[in-house]
Amino acid sequence: MSEVEVEEHFKRLTNNKYVEGVLIVNEDGQTIKSNLDPTLNKKYSDLITKLVDHATTCVKEMDETNDLSFLRVRTKKHEIMIVPDKEYLLIVIQNPEKK
């Protein structure tokens, strides 16, 4: 039942016309789920995990009672949206140009 639920949520995101990639990684950067090809997936998960580590530390050092809850990175070509949690990260790459 729960696996079906996870699949549904994942498909809803990957089917969105603005979405180019969805990946879910654990805190060590290992992939739990992804719709990207393995090379791109490895590259993105490694780099984004590092970015999130930096952002998390930054927020904590500014105020130790605070926590990072959402990270959006807008670039010329894409927007990367990251939802961090204790153990997992949801990473969604969207192409806002199509809007």
Next chain:
Amino acid sequence: EKKKMQQLKDISEDDRKKIISSNEFVEFIDHSTKIVERALNENYDYMKDYSIIKDNEN
């Protein structure tokens, strides 16, 4: 150093399945996809007008 070692190894299929069916993971997916979907549904592209001007300048 320990983290580096772990990053090199891919997670096993069994472990992946265990995670996906865990309550914690299902809760995380439920919560996080809702946030992203809400953000995706914002139709306003707040960069659009400015990037056009910038492109014309170049």
